[in-house]
Amino acid sequence: xxxxxxxxxxxxxQAGGTAxxxxxxxxxxxxxxxxxxxxxxxxxxxxxGYFDWLGGVDEAPEGFAVVIHLAELSSCRHLLLxxxxxxxxxxxxxxxGLFAGAAWHERETAEMYGVVFEGHPQPTPLLLGEDFxxxxxxxxxxxxxxxxxxxxxxxxxxxxxxxxGRRPPRPPGVPDAGEWGPTSAPGTGR
Amino acid sequence: MGxxxxxxxxxxxxxxxxxxxxARSRGVIALLADNCTSCMxxxxxxxxxxxxxxxxxxxxxxEREGGRPRSHYVLDRFAIDFALCMYCGICIxxxxxxxxxxxxxxxxxxxxxxxxxxxxxxxxxxxxAVVLPPDEDPVx
Numbered sequence: 001x002x003x004x005x006x007x008x009x010x011x012x013x014q015a016g017g018t019a020x021x022x023x024x025x026x027x028x029x030x031x032x033x034x035x036x037x038x039x040x041x042x043x044x045x046x047x048x049g050y051f052d053w054l055g056g057v058d059e060a061p062e063g064f065a066v067v068i069h070l071a072e073l074s075s076c077r078h079l080l081l082x083x084x085x086x087x088x089x090x091x092x093x094x095x096x097g098l099f100a101g102a103a104w105h106e107r108e109t110a111e112m113y114g115v116v117f118e119g120h121p122q123p124t125p126l127l128l129g130e131d132f133x134x135x136x137x138x139x140x141x142x143x144x145x146x147x148x149x150x151x152x153x154x155x156x157x158x159x160x161x162x163x164x165g166r167r168p169p170r171p172p173g174v175p176d177a178g179e180w181g182p183t184s185a186p187g188t189g190r
Numbered sequence: 191m192g193x194x195x196x197x198x199x200x201x202x203x204x205x206x207x208x209x210x211x212x213a214r215s216r217g218v219i220a221l222l223a224d225n226c227t228s229c230m231x232x233x234x235x236x237x238x239x240x241x242x243x244x245x246x247x248x249x250x251x252x253e254r255e256g257g258r259p260r261s262h263y264v265l266d267r268f269a270i271d272f273a274l275c276m277y278c279g280i281c282i283x284x285x286x287x288x289x290x291x292x293x294x295x296x297x298x299x300x301x302x303x304x305x306x307x308x309x310x311x312x313x314x315x316x317x318x319a320v321v322l323p324p325d326e327d328p329v330x
Contacts, residue, residue: 075191107213146239149239151239152233152240152241152242152243153230153233153234153236153237153239155233155243155244155245156230156244156261157228157229157230157245158226158228158246158247158261158263159244159245159246159247159266169234169247171234
């Protein structure tokens, strides 16, 4: 067992989570309630005091995962901690009190996925404008410019568009103009 | 030993001296138009929507008496907009007829973003820069 795997196991025991490894990186999964407990144990007891990054993953339809990468620089030990929040109430305690550097990462995760970090000292958008509507990295976020833009795949081999009676091919992930956008019927949009 | 602070300034680099890039660099996507059947698979799989294909159908008369005329697609336009391309290589992977190749050529910057759309002639020229893949690893 590697040194990091031992740390991951110890952390999992302390925070009531589970440890796993994938692609050579150990990961500790904890519940959202034990998130700060696990982070504090990682920082104070396992000396993983270097905050690298924090990010989100849209695990539709269940909810969102929040992942943090912590390291101990002198020995290059590093691991991930992951927690999950439900889609209906994506709320998690802010880690800024433990890792000040997480402030920007949490602001970005908040605006991109709509995860609320409770106790964040400055819960404003980091990259998006104040009036931006929606959370662009959610899988159900519609790319509006793609609805408006002609898709090069509309053309059929041999020229023209789909033959009569055949359904024209549609670009993946882009709703039909009738289903979404200014020309769609009211109430059918996002 | 002290640090040579001027070394960086004296370095001669691109564009005066072309940089050495690995043979299998994802520099540009080259087109072997003879292999293209205008099937549209690459244009539809492209996540960036940067491949534009126009084609038409040509019908050849039956080869013998009572036979059926055969139609085939003729490629009119094949263009890649390298302003949008993110060099993922999906088009090369999905092409069923090996009409697209990676080439290490990279010196094709343009002042105007519109000039980064390259048509089949230019894409075809880059075929000359395509490097043969290395031999497969020996089976252990």
